[in-house]
Amino acid sequence: MAIIQMLLKEMDQEAQTTRKMLNRIPDDKYQWQPHVKSMTIAQLSNHIAELPTWITLVLNTTELDFATAPYKPTHVANTAELMELLEKSLADGRASLEKATDADLEPTWTLRNGNEIYSVSTKGEMIRTTFSQIVHHRAQLGVFLRLLNIPIPGSYGPSADDMSF
Structure with missing residues (x-):
C-alpha cells in the first residue's frame, strides 16, 4: 500500500x-x-x-512562520458550526492528500516563529504529526468533557461510559 x-x-x-x-x-x-492556563472548549x-x-x-x-502568518482561528459559536468547520477541513485536507504522491511527502517542511525553529521534518512526517496533534488535543477535550460529567465516546474501543458494569 502506498504511503x-x-x-x-x-x-x-x-x-x-x-x-x-x-x-458531545x-x-x-x-x-x-x-x-486559567488551559484553552477554552471553544x-x-x-x-x-x-x-x-x-x-x-x-x-x-x-514552512509556516507564525511571526509572518499569525494564527487566526475561525469563530464557531456552537456544535453545529463546529461540525461544519470540521467537515470542511476534512474535505480540504483529504482533497490535497488524494492529489499528492509519495514523492510529494519527501521535501523538508519547517515550523517556526521567526528565528525560533520548532521543527524541521519531511512533509510526510509533518502530516503524521498533524494527525498526532488531532489525537492529542482530542484527548485533552476528553478530559475537559469528563470534568463536566459529559459521557466520553470510545476511541479505539468502548469507553468507560460505553461499558455497563
Whole structure:
C-alpha cells in the first residue's frame, strides 16, 4: 500500500472518532476551561476542527512562520458550526492528500516563529504529526468533557461510559 493510501485510511479512521468527540460538546460550554492556563472548549475544539487543513498547508508550502502568518482561528459559536468547520477541513485536507504522491511527502517542511525553529521534518512526517496533534488535543477535550460529567465516546474501543458494569 502506498504511503498516501495509508495516510488517507488513517485520516478517515481518526475523523470518525473526532466527529464523535466534538459532537458531545454542549452549546452552553464553549467558554468553559478547566484552568486559567488551559484553552477554552471553544479554542480547543476549534483547533481540533481546523487541524486537517494543515495537510493542505504542508503539501503546498515549505514552512509556516507564525511571526509572518499569525494564527487566526475561525469563530464557531456552537456544535453545529463546529461540525461544519470540521467537515470542511476534512474535505480540504483529504482533497490535497488524494492529489499528492509519495514523492510529494519527501521535501523538508519547517515550523517556526521567526528565528525560533520548532521543527524541521519531511512533509510526510509533518502530516503524521498533524494527525498526532488531532489525537492529542482530542484527548485533552476528553478530559475537559469528563470534568463536566459529559459521557466520553470510545476511541479505539468502548469507553468507560460505553461499558455497563
